[in-house]
Amino acid sequence: MLDLPAASLVARGLPPEFQAQPPIARPPFSPRRLIAPGALIYTEGAERSSILRLKDGCVVLTQSLDGKRRQILDVIGPGRLFGLAHGKTNHCSAEACTYSEIEAVDPQRERLNVEDALLHSLKRAQKHATLLGRKTTMEKIAAAIADLALQFGRPGFVGSRRAETFHLYLTRSDLGDWLGLTIETVSRYLNQLKRGGIIDFSDPQIVSILDADKLAALAGGGAVDGTLCIA
Amino acid sequence: MLDLPAASLVARGLPPEFQAQPPIARPPFSPRRLIAPGALIYTEGAERSSILRLKDGCVVLTQSLDGKRRQILDVIGPGRLFGLAHGKTNHCSAEACTYSEIEAVDPQRERLNVEDALLHSLKRAQKHATLLGRKTTMEKIAAAIADLALQFGRPGFVGSRRAETFHLYLTRSDLGDWLGLTIETVSRYLNQLKRGGIIDFSDPQIVSILDADKLAALAGGGAVDGTLCIA
DNA sequence: CGCTAACTTGATAAGCTTCAAGTTCCGTGG
DNA sequence: CCACGGAACTTGAAGCTTATCAAGTTAGCG
Numbered sequence: 130m131l132d133l134p135a136a137s138l139v140a141r142g143l144p145p146e147f148q149a150q151p152p153i154a155r156p157p158f159s160p161r162r163l164i165a166p167g168a169l170i171y172t173e174g175a176e177r178s179s180i181l182r183l184k185d186g187c188v189v190l191t192q193s194l195d196g197k198r199r200q201i202l203d204v205i206g207p208g209r210l211f212g213l214a215h216g217k218t219n220h221c222s223a224e225a226c227t228y229s230e231i232e233a234v235d236p237q238r239e240r241l242n243v244e245d246a247l248l249h250s251l252k253r254a255q256k257h258a259t260l261l262g263r264k265t266t267m268e269k270i271a272a273a274i275a276d277l278a279l280q281f282g283r284p285g286f287v288g289s290r291r292a293e294t295f296h297l298y299l300t301r302s303d304l305g306d307w308l309g310l311t312i313e314t315v316s317r318y319l320n321q322l323k324r325g326g327i328i329d330f331s332d333p334q335i336v337s338i339l340d341a342d343k344l345a346a347l348a349g350g351g352a353v354d355g356t357l358c359i360a
Numbered sequence: 361m362l363d364l365p366a367a368s369l370v371a372r373g374l375p376p377e378f379q380a381q382p383p384i385a386r387p388p389f390s391p392r393r394l395i396a397p398g399a400l401i402y403t404e405g406a407e408r409s410s411i412l413r414l415k416d417g418c419v420v421l422t423q424s425l426d427g428k429r430r431q432i433l434d435v436i437g438p439g440r441l442f443g444l445a446h447g448k449t450n451h452c453s454a455e456a457c458t459y460s461e462i463e464a465v466d467p468q469r470e471r472l473n474v475e476d477a478l479l480h481s482l483k484r485a486q487k488h489a490t491l492l493g494r495k496t497t498m499e500k501i502a503a504a505i506a507d508l509a510l511q512f513g514r515p516g517f518v519g520s521r522r523a524e525t526f527h528l529y530l531t532r533s534d535l536g537d538w539l540g541l542t543i544e545t546v547s548r549y550l551n552q553l554k555r556g557g558i559i560d561f562s563d564p565q566i567v568s569i570l571d572a573d574k575l576a577a578l579a580g581g582g583a584v585d586g587t588l589c590i591a
Numbered sequence: 592c593g594c595t596a597a598c599t600t601g602a603t604a605a606g607c608t609t610c611a612a613g614t615t616c617c618g619t620g621g
Numbered sequence: 622c623c624a625c626g627g628a629a630c631t632t633g634a635a636g637c638t639t640a641t642c643a644a645g646t647t648a649g650c651g
Binding site: 190192194195198199200202213214215220221245247248249250251252254255256257258259261262263264306307308309349 | 421423425426429430431433444445446451452476478479480481482483485486487488489490492493494495537538539540580
């Protein structure tokens with residue numbers, strides 16, 4: 130991971146090395162770019178960007194409805210490719226949730242990787258649709274946490290107990306836009322899981338999983354795994 | 361189109377030429393197959409099928425949750441490819457909604473078509489997620505009708521007035537599973553559109569669009585078009 | 592030390608689901 | 622030929638879940 134400031138400091142400040150970054154791409158195939166939290170990487174409807182690989186950080190893909198309503202289509206963690214689109218324009222916007230590092234991918238050289246990423250994205254999109262259309266609120270929340278733990282988790286401790294922990298780069302509002310819920314509902318259910326001893330967070334952005342089995346059970350059916358998508 | 365029986369007869373009977381069809385694929389790359397309504401073309405979790413082209417009819421892709429809840433991921437009309445999956449197994453099941461004709465696609469020979477279909481599927485899946493997560497019930501219903509009209513519509517008449525008409529191969533239950541609603545809600549909103557003079561149906565499976573502009577307006581924002589996906 | 596942004600929590604209300612009939616349209620069998 | 626039965630659809634009433642509205646809290650930052 131990048132050398133990030135302590136968890137609670139990550140929120141919205143812009144250290145000097147990020148302030149100078151222009152929000153939108155410079156000449157194509159600039160090999161690597163650092164992106165500040167909240168910055169747009171590309172924009173829905175604009176001329177299609179190149180295919181990108183997230184080296185580090187967290188990026189969300191979004192679509193917006195009348196400027197007010199927003200849907201997060203996917204949350205992307207380190208290693209994944211994004212920016213795959215059909216026609217001449219992007220289907221969605223891409224936005225960094227934290228300090229992120231991306232690099233352009235050469236579709237010729239990495240044809241297999243691109244194909245793979247495309248199929249993986251489709252699979253995740255399908256799981257996401259099932260979540261949005263047919264899962265209960267608790268299932269949605271649990272599945273989201275399980276998915277983020279897989280993408281961003283690392284071993285950690287709560288007191289002396291081992292518990293997988295991850296940095297929740299998304300705000301409650303982002304989670305709502307991902308799961309088709311409101312801020313308030315997200316907050317209520319997260320705290321319900323916390324009271325139930327299934328997850329823990331003192332800082333609202335640092336989440337630990339205390340009972341992965343129960344979490345998976347709550348995330349509900351569909352496939353073997355309760356997450357949005359594993360394989 | 362195939363030579364179908366009159367609209368209202370299409371429902372569930374099995375004419376002789378379909379009764380003999382085994383529901384699941386015979387040896388790979390059998391060039392063409394006829395499928396009866398309700399028949400499974402391939403099954404979620406089973407060994408991956410070949411890539412298929414729908415020559416005629418209507419196919420839905422579904423995922424199921426605990427056997428009770430079902431999500432329809434996409435509704436596929438003539439010309440489109442489906443059966444694109446990631447690992448060794450299918451992500452979803454494919455089911456015919458009416459008498460349908462499919463053929464296997466050779467991914468070598470049709471590489472560009474397959475790539476295109478893949479990107480198109482992803483784009484539709486993303487639009488679908490935005491619909492499920494952030495659109496109102498009326499917007500969902502209107503967008504679904506507009507999408508089906510594009511895929512299945514042809515010029516028709518209501519009385520002496522020209523009105524695009526399409527055969528609704530989906531039941532109310534299917535529509536609910538597509539849009540994340542119940543049968544009853546789908547029925548109520550369809551009838552509301554009918555009372556409002558925006559659509560018409562006397563047979564519940566034959567739908568005419570009386571006011572395409574109002575329908576598009578009701579289908580709500582997102583892109584220029586109100587449908588799930590055009591381009 | 593107050594300001595703002597994110598988060599939490601409570602009360603109310605709206606919208607959808609659930610439950611329950613009832614209708615229509617076919618196909619079947621007496 | 623008509624009565625019966627099933628499947629899809631429609632419609633109404635009641636109940637729940639979640640959205641909305643409204644404070645109130647916490648934590649950085651100027």
